[in-house]
Amino acid sequence: MKDAGNYIVPKLAKIPNCTEVTMAGKKLVFGKTIWQLEDSNHLLGDISALRRQMDSAGYLLLRGFFDPVLVGKARSEILDYMSSQNVLNRGQEAVTITQATASPNHHRLRFTHSVIQQLSGFLEVVNSRQILSFFDSFLGGPSMSLDHKWLRATPPGKNTGAHCDVVYMGAGTKELYTVWTALNNISLNMGPLAVCLDSHRHQKLRETYGASDAHEDLLEGYFSRDPYEIIEKLGFRWASTPFQAGDIVIFGVYLMHGSLDNLSDKFRLSCDTRYQLVDADVDWRHMGEHPDQIPKAKKRISIQDARANWGI
Numbered sequence: 194m195k196d197a198g199n200y201i202v203p204k205l206a207k208i209p210n211c212t213e214v215t216m217a218g219k220k221l222v223f224g225k226t227i228w229q230l231e232d233s234n235h236l237l238g239d240i241s242a243l244r245r246q247m248d249s250a251g252y253l254l255l256r257g258f259f260d261p262v263l264v265g266k267a268r269s270e271i272l273d274y275m276s277s278q279n280v281l282n283r284g285q286e287a288v289t290i291t292q293a294t295a296s297p298n299h300h301r302l303r304f305t306h307s308v309i310q311q312l313s314g315f316l317e318v319v320n321s322r323q324i325l326s327f328f329d330s331f332l333g334g335p336s337m338s339l340d341h342k343w344l345r346a347t348p349p350g351k352n353t354g355a356h357c358d359v360v361y362m363g364a365g366t367k368e369l370y371t372v373w374t375a376l377n378n379i380s381l382n383m384g385p386l387a388v389c390l391d392s393h394r395h396q397k398l399r400e401t402y403g404a405s406d407a408h409e410d411l412l413e414g415y416f417s418r419d420p421y422e423i424i425e426k427l428g429f430r431w432a433s434t435p436f437q438a439g440d441i442v443i444f445g446v447y448l449m450h451g452s453l454d455n456l457s458d459k460f461r462l463s464c465d466t467r468y469q470l471v472d473a474d475v476d477w478r479h480m481g482e483h484p485d486q487i488p489k490a491k492k493r494i495s496i497q498d499a500r501a502n503w504g505i
């Protein structure tokens with residue numbers, strides 16, 4: 194990202210108004226029901242400005258944050274693993290797999306903690322000095338990453354419903370930040386991350402849904418699968434953008450987000466990893482040798498019942 198002290202910001206064209214995308218099968222239109230995420234690369238090097246931007250916008254989009262060579266190495270490992278699981282269409286690429294094109298009989302692949310431990314190139318990116326140094330200065334002290342890493346190969350046809358991360362990992366500090374990283378180039382029709390602008394400031398949402406725990410209280414952590422329900426009931430505006438491999442979005446635990454539909458024939462490759470101060474409270478469920486095997490309460494309530502109670 195850095196060249197002789199200057200940050201190189203890849204130029205991505207503005208998304209034309211009226212461009213259509215879908216979320217859970219419902220059409221969203223740029224300029225009408227969805228807007229473009231804005232990058233904060235110009236603020237790099239000014240940590241106070243980055244903090245202010247996080248407070249006001251709720252996210253930081255940093256283009257080209259990770260070294261493309263490191264990301265490329267991580268992606269090759271991931272594609273090799275996916276190929277070994279027979280989910281990729283090899284086409285002409287019998288020797289080296291470079292594309293995440295889905296095979297006709299592909300399925301959703303879960304990257305368990307034990308699989309991830311074997312992906313050293315991937316771990317080199319998400320545990321890199323580069324990202325930890327960023328958080329050391331952003332948080333004002335030594336930082337760490339939760340052991341639980343979410344590596345996603347989102348297949349064609351799928352998307353992620355709207356949720357806030359606090360319901361999944363809110364048992365420690367609330368000064369916990371997600372870094373969502375694009376591991377391949379992700380066009381708008383490959384189901385990129387989508388966030389709800391200003392949702393981190395919705396007090397009632399924070400005090401109700403945002404004060405619950407998906408593992409202990411709720412049947413499912415998604416607040417809704419319907420993008421229009423979010424717009425109409427909460428007044429939020431969706432925002433997204435195409436990504437290039439190595440771009441990141443950083444956001445806090447109260448920002449509502451999900452993803453657009455992957456309408457392509459490729460897997461969307463991304464990961465989301467979490468960072469906090471070493472000295473702050475830790476959600477221990479996401480740490481240790483089995484950080485992805487989180488105990489669930491026996492009797493849980495549904496999000497619908499919970500929302501009816503909260504009146505949102």
Ligand SMILES: O=C(O)CCC(=O)C(=O)O
Nearest residue numbers: 353358371373451452465
């Ligand atoms: O990548 C996705 O589809 C969802 C990502 C997400 O939920 C997160 O970063 O917390």
